[in-house]
Amino acid sequence: MNKAVEAWLKIWLYVMAAAGALLLIILAAYWTSFDWIARLIFMTTIVLVLHVWEEWRYPAGFAFMYNTIFNSERPDRYPMNQLTDMITNFGALLVFCGGLILFGGAVWIGTAMFLFCLMEVFGHTAFGIKMKNKFRDKGKRTVYNPGYATTMLGFLPIAAGFWYWLIANGMATLVDWLIGLGVSILVFLALIVLPEALLRDEDSPCAFTGKYEFGYFKKFMD
Numbered sequence: 001m002n003k004a005v006e007a008w009l010k011i012w013l014y015v016m017a018a019a020g021a022l023l024l025i026i027l028a029a030y031w032t033s034f035d036w037i038a039r040l041i042f043m044t045t046i047v048l049v050l051h052v053w054e055e056w057r058y059p060a061g062f063a064f065m066y067n068t069i070f071n072s073e074r075p076d077r078y079p080m081n082q083l084t085d086m087i088t089n090f091g092a093l094l095v096f097c098g099g100l101i102l103f104g105g106a107v108w109i110g111t112a113m114f115l116f117c118l119m120e121v122f123g124h125t126a127f128g129i130k131m132k133n134k135f136r137d138k139g140k141r142t143v144y145n146p147g148y149a150t151t152m153l154g155f156l157p158i159a160a161g162f163w164y165w166l167i168a169n170g171m172a173t174l175v176d177w178l179i180g181l182g183v184s185i186l187v188f189l190a191l192i193v194l195p196e197a198l199l200r201d202e203d204s205p206c207a208f209t210g211k212y213e214f215g216y217f218k219k220f221m222d
Helices: 003-029 036-056 062-069 082-103 107-134 148-168 174-199 211-220
Strands: none
Touching: 003 036, 003 082, 036 062, 036 082, 036 107, 036 148, 062 082, 062 107, 062 211, 082 107, 082 174, 107 148, 107 174
16 A cells, blocks of 8 residues: 555544644634524534544444445455445545635535435434344344434434424525436545445455454354
8 A cells, every 4th residue: 555545544533633622613703794504514513523533433433334335255355345434434525615605605515415415314214223133133123323423412403403494494496406416426425435346455455453343243143
């Protein structure tokens, strides 16, 4: 593995945490300067940071779940490995922050963020059901999976906030929804589909190892 890539993979989570902390400080210090759409975009980005830490570190194991659901024979590194998922998550942080800086609280960004939050809710719930069924005989009784807590406690209420402002208050037009959907599709292709298409490798050196390989699911592996 390239030494620069290896070094970055060791620190990017901490860079992301620092960015999240900075966003929280800005939001708290300038709360009254932002409208509710901008506030919700800030919140979504901050929760993203917590979400990634839940998936990667506390308790970790999201990649194992993802790869297992796709019937991988090497779930520690295929099709998702550390490099592809870093691109997905850190790329999302950059896109979200770029949207805030360049477009502020634009309504169409709110529609894209709303769709993102819904995707996380449905995705983690579906994955949780699959893993519950897979490990039922090993004692798994809940749909919890790495990333589920921040999804249900963070993204779900934020989605409700977007729903209120975008739909109940009628802020979003059809054009806003179409732009938000289009942007969402482009980001999905650029940050998830493309990295995995180009960088997935059954012999990837960017495997999830040690206690972070199975994370939460380690208890069901014996």
